Amino acid sequence: MKMLFLILMQAALAVSQNSSSNASAPSSIIPTPTASISLNGSSGTTTVSNPTAFSSSIVITWNDLWDLFVGPVSMATMNTTMAATPIPTSELIPPPGLYYSSFPTGQQIPMASKNSSWSFPKGFWWGVASAAYQAEGAAKAEGRGPSIWDVLLHRVTGYTVANQTGDIADNHYYMYKQDIARIAALGVKTYSFSISWSRIFPFGNGQINQEALEHYDDVINTCIEYGVEPSVTLFHWDLPLNLQNLYGGWLSSEIVDDFLNYAKVVFSYYGNKVPRWFTVNEPIVFCDDYPLPDNYFTNTSIPKYQQPYWCGHHVLLAHSGAYHLARSLGINGTISFKNNGGYKIPLTNSSADARAVQRAWDFNEGWFANPTFINGDYPTNLKDFVSDFLPDFTDAEKQMINGTADVFAHDAYTSQFYFAPDAGIDSCVQNKSNPLWPSCANTSYTYSSSDGGWNVGPAADPLSPWLHKATDWVPAFLHYIADTWKPAGGIAVTEFGFAEPFEVQKTIKADILFDPIRSSYYKDYMEAILIAISEGVNVVGCLAWSIFDNLEWSDGYQDKFGLQYVNFTTQERAYKASFFEYVNAFVTYGQDEVVPHYVPS
Numbered sequence: 001m002k003m004l005f006l007i008l009m010q011a012a013l014a015v016s017q018n019s020s021s022n023a024s025a026p027s028s029i030i031p032t033p034t035a036s037i038s039l040n041g042s043s044g045t046t047t048v049s050n051p052t053a054f055s056s057s058i059v060i061t062w063n064d065l066w067d068l069f070v071g072p073v074s075m076a077t078m079n080t081t082m083a084a085t086p087i088p089t090s091e092l093i094p095p096p097g098l099y100y101s102s103f104p105t106g107q108q109i110p111m112a113s114k115n116s117s118w119s120f121p122k123g124f125w126w127g128v129a130s131a132a133y134q135a136e137g138a139a140k141a142e143g144r145g146p147s148i149w150d151v152l153l154h155r156v157t158g159y160t161v162a163n164q165t166g167d168i169a170d171n172h173y174y175m176y177k178q179d180i181a182r183i184a185a186l187g188v189k190t191y192s193f194s195i196s197w198s199r200i201f202p203f204g205n206g207q208i209n210q211e212a213l214e215h216y217d218d219v220i221n222t223c224i225e226y227g228v229e230p231s232v233t234l235f236h237w238d239l240p241l242n243l244q245n246l247y248g249g250w251l252s253s254e255i256v257d258d259f260l261n262y263a264k265v266v267f268s269y270y271g272n273k274v275p276r277w278f279t280v281n282e283p284i285v286f287c288d289d290y291p292l293p294d295n296y297f298t299n300t301s302i303p304k305y306q307q308p309y310w311c312g313h314h315v316l317l318a319h320s321g322a323y324h325l326a327r328s329l330g331i332n333g334t335i336s337f338k339n340n341g342g343y344k345i346p347l348t349n350s351s352a353d354a355r356a357v358q359r360a361w362d363f364n365e366g367w368f369a370n371p372t373f374i375n376g377d378y379p380t381n382l383k384d385f386v387s388d389f390l391p392d393f394t395d396a397e398k399q400m401i402n403g404t405a406d407v408f409a410h411d412a413y414t415s416q417f418y419f420a421p422d423a424g425i426d427s428c429v430q431n432k433s434n435p436l437w438p439s440c441a442n443t444s445y446t447y448s449s450s451d452g453g454w455n456v457g458p459a460a461d462p463l464s465p466w467l468h469k470a471t472d473w474v475p476a477f478l479h480y481i482a483d484t485w486k487p488a489g490g491i492a493v494t495e496f497g498f499a500e501p502f503e504v505q506k507t508i509k510a511d512i513l514f515d516p517i518r519s520s521y522y523k524d525y526m527e528a529i530l531i532a533i534s535e536g537v538n539v540v541g542c543l544a545w546s547i548f549d550n551l552e553w554s555d556g557y558q559d560k561f562g563l564q565y566v567n568f569t570t571q572e573r574a575y576k577a578s579f580f581e582y583v584n585a586f587v588t589y590g591q592d593e594v595v596p597h598y599v600p601s
């Protein structure tokens, strides 16, 4: 016991490495709120096995986690919290318009024409989004533990296109005040960001890092001070490395309690200052990231093809558990998870293609939406597949899972065509080695050749080959969601955005800032939402991705989704034309006034 205490003390010192008085370290550890966390190997130190680092299990510290699994990380020169400075009014002048009404005024007012039968309902919440690992930097600062993404980008050969990591990123960890001031200056209503789990729990479970809790408290308070509503995501892919090492992360049912404990700490600390919570971001994506690359993470005996679905299973339990936990703690903000995908357009009107489309819904959106919005269980085509290896949800679990999303939060960037595989769906379903197995739905970005073979819309940057501007299909998509999953609290498009082609190759700042395809994407996307609303679909909010250029995961800083440009040498930010286009949709069609907020009161 005494030794455990010493180990805990060491870790406490380690997690407060940047604080000047290490003597205060023990008081920076607040007690864990549930009795289930005990002072065992998962508190302060941990026991792991990793085939690349060592062959037998040893006890390791916070420093070891970094040194053994990640290695040296870069640090920004600016590494204390910066105050916000006023945004010069010269930066707030909109660009000349891309679209003109029939009597162009020549003024710099984009979207000059207006359809008077459209409007966003009162209270429609709109804003911009980011995610912790993509924006914050400060990788090792103030006790943050590593996540799997530190390993993926530092260590895994061939994982990144340009050897770029999130070590510094947008330095948002220190520059959030200015970043919030900059969006407030344009009148943005909500800022959606994610919390880094491994900042709050450097080991994923066990010991809590008070400095991190205080950091996000200040981010939330700064939003409120500037009249920007905070929207908070608990998990945007940056799984604490230790949990992957301990038990395989989302592959193990042990993740459920650790996630709930993390959620409990966060909900308890920030409570009702946050009007909108998202538990997890895009489980389809991070579950499909399993199996993780061989040899860098703890092996598991779960067959690779099953791994995404074990992950999904635990996500559903963790998400729904967090939903009920939040309610029991008196959280009155909305709770959802962010699903993702696009409208699935049948390539032809054949019944085979219709079947392929249904399978695609079932293996994608339906994977998480059917259980949470319909009946606590998987959709038919998916269930047929997973019931060979996953345990059935019990009736109690189904009841726990069903009805646990207050809003249908959907990250909906683009749409695609779907069609049956050449060999037919049935033969694909029998054939594990078919690359389309198990969904057996083929995809295309182009119309069939008999329909001309055109792209569904303009392509984004080649680093995002999945993304085309397909805004024409957004109203159909929103109708489909409303009709299929019948979300009582409506639909929010919680991410949408566009990577302007070849933006990374532009060298003149004024050229970068003028981003016509992204601007037309936002204009047409907002009009598509307005069309759906005018047709009776209950769309309650939207979040543009992203507040600024940031780490696009494996694509590094090469692929840009920002509504603001970022110079990654100087960390200067600048509004792109598309940001004005986006805001202008609310100026033109919003019932609520768009109120720019320049300086803190």
Ligand code: GBH
Pocket (backbone or CB within 6 Å): 131, 134, 281, 282, 285, 340, 411, 413, 465, 466, 495, 545, 552, 553, 561
């Ligand atoms: C969002 O996911 C993420 O939430 C966000 O972090 C990210 O920055 C943003 O997209 C822009 O990419 O390369 O063919 O395997 C959007 C959904 C799902 C789109 C995975 C890219 C990979 C397709 N993403 N998909 S492919």
